[in-house]
Amino acid sequence: MCRNNVPVKLLFLMVSVVICVHSCAQASEVKAKKSWQARRELSDAATRRRREFIYYEEKVPDYTLPDPLIMTEGAKVTNAEMWRKKRRPEILELFRKYVYGRAPVGRPKGMTFKVFDLDRNALNGQATRKQITVNFTGKEDRPSMDILIYLPGAAKKPAPIFVLLNFGGNHTIHPDPAIRLSTRWMRSGRKATEETRGSSSASYPVEKILARGYGLATIYYGDIDPDYHDDFKNGVHPVFDKLVEGKRAPDAWGSICAWAWGLSRAMDYFESDEEIDESRVVILGHSRLGKTALWAGARDERFAIVISNNSGCGGAALSRRRFGETVKQINTSFPHWFCDNFKKYNDEEDRLPVDQHMLIALMAPRPVYVASADEDLWADPRGEFLSCRNAEPVYDLLGLKGLEVEKMPALNNPIQKGRIGYHIRTGGHGLTEYDWLRYMDFADRHFKGNKLAR
Ligand code: GTR
Numbered sequence: 001m002c003r004n005n006v007p008v009k010l011l012f013l014m015v016s017v018v019i020c021v022h023s024c025a026q027a028s029e030v031k032a033k034k035s036w037q038a039r040r041e042l043s044d045a046a047t048r049r050r051r052e053f054i055y056y057e058e059k060v061p062d063y064t065l066p067d068p069l070i071m072t073e074g075a076k077v078t079n080a081e082m083w084r085k086k087r088r089p090e091i092l093e094l095f096r097k098y099v100y101g102r103a104p105v106g107r108p109k110g111m112t113f114k115v116f117d118l119d120r121n122a123l124n125g126q127a128t129r130k131q132i133t134v135n136f137t138g139k140e141d142r143p144s145m146d147i148l149i150y151l152p153g154a155a156k157k158p159a160p161i162f163v164l165l166n167f168g169g170n171h172t173i174h175p176d177p178a179i180r181l182s183t184r185w186m187r188s189g190r191k192a193t194e195e196t197r198g199s200s201s202a203s204y205p206v207e208k209i210l211a212r213g214y215g216l217a218t219i220y221y222g223d224i225d226p227d228y229h230d231d232f233k234n235g236v237h238p239v240f241d242k243l244v245e246g247k248r249a250p251d252a253w254g255s256i257c258a259w260a261w262g263l264s265r266a267m268d269y270f271e272s273d274e275e276i277d278e279s280r281v282v283i284l285g286h287s288r289l290g291k292t293a294l295w296a297g298a299r300d301e302r303f304a305i306v307i308s309n310n311s312g313c314g315g316a317a318l319s320r321r322r323f324g325e326t327v328k329q330i331n332t333s334f335p336h337w338f339c340d341n342f343k344k345y346n347d348e349e350d351r352l353p354v355d356q357h358m359l360i361a362l363m364a365p366r367p368v369y370v371a372s373a374d375e376d377l378w379a380d381p382r383g384e385f386l387s388c389r390n391a392e393p394v395y396d397l398l399g400l401k402g403l404e405v406e407k408m409p410a411l412n413n414p415i416q417k418g419r420i421g422y423h424i425r426t427g428g429h430g431l432t433e434y435d436w437l438r439y440m441d442f443a444d445r446h447f448k449g450n451k452l453a454r
Pocket residue numbers: 286287288289311312313325330333
């Protein structure tokens with residue numbers, strides 16, 4: 001006990017000073033973490049390169065988004081059952097019909113899996129490596145894809161995995177000499193060579209993923225459908241297409257839908273592999289393959305978490321904003337990505353029966369994560385954020401936490417409060433280690449007790 005109260009007062013004063021200094025510091029930190037805005041000099045530079053596109057927020061036209069919770073005929077969606085049974089299928093069908101197209105088959109009857117490589121001592125004992133050929137029809141001369149899988153070596157129980165398509169062949173994701181070198185079509189126009197082994201490894205931090213207890217599965221997207229317009233003569237299209245009077249239907253699947261369909265076939269394999277936990281498969285994709293991951297996650301609810309990395313137009317970004325890449329531009333540069341009906345919305349975004357926030361909403365109740373990059377104005381970071389914001393009412397209706405923030409966060413300030421995650425990081429268009437670490441944090445958060453926390 002203090003006999004005189006001078007030291008008590010002094011102590012009180014000191015504590016008050018400390019609290020004050022602390023909260024002032026916090027306040028200035030909050031101030032320093034300003035909500036993201038496109039940097040003027042980047043907008044100026046982008047405009048100089050491509051004058052016809054919008055790179056300034058003030059030039060974004062006024063628009064009204066379709067309400068994910070109002071049926072096309074006008075009825076309000078008032079409960080979870082109505083969402084599940086009526087509105088979700090309706091939105092999915094609108095995306096099939098007007099945006100990505102319709103896959104003519106699900107799991108083909110004759111499909112086979114052949115494990116052609118199994119090494120339990122891969123990457124210096126850190127991993128089990130498997131390579132599997134998925135032959136879509138079971139006929140030798142028909143298209144097939146190779147899945148490369150690394151599982152954490154120490155895993156005693158089925159491992160959760162991340163699955164993503166890659167741009168350059170499985171052999172580009174890691175220098176491991178045992179990965180089969182792709183002999184297929186390459187974007188470069190040349191056949192793959194030994195020199196390209198591991199050339200994209202910066203985007204696939206395999207060892208770090210394994211160390212966090214996750215496996216990684218990847219497939220070369222060109223195995224499923226080479227990424228150029230040849231009127232759908234190669235890849236899986238001609239094998240499964242159902243022509244009407246010799247013609248493809250206006251809602252026949254484009255390449256994005258074919259790639260997404262291939263990911264579902266990979267999921268069929270995961271279900272058959274006892275070392276993989278098929279209830280904890282996270283699907284991820286970058287750029288055009290981010291658009292693909294979103295469509296794959298929407299059409300196939302077996303994917304537990306869906307992640308879009310810099311997916312932009314036709315992915316997470318709102319089309320109606322016309323910021324950066326537009327519907328017309330994407331349909332012109334890549335006429336094979338979407339279905340033919342999507343071309344009707346060139347310069348007519350406001351007539352689209354959907355916008356991309358509704359694609360995000362199709363993931364509900366599952367967790368979904370969208371990531372943007374500061375310099376990636378072509379992909380419209382704010383439009384990607386706003387898709388998340390506008391998908392939130394569906395999570396609310398289901399009684400789940402969504403994004404839980406109103407404004408775009410500051411750079412490098414990931415939002416992972418609820419089932420919709422978002423970040424915008426420093427730098428340009430790309431899949432980086434920073435992104436991966438955030439995605440693993442997000443997955444950790446939602447995979448509690450070995451299953452998706454409900
Ligand atoms: C760009 C395209 C984007 C994005 C990107 C990519 O040329 O305009 O929509 O998908 O390619 O996939 O790398």
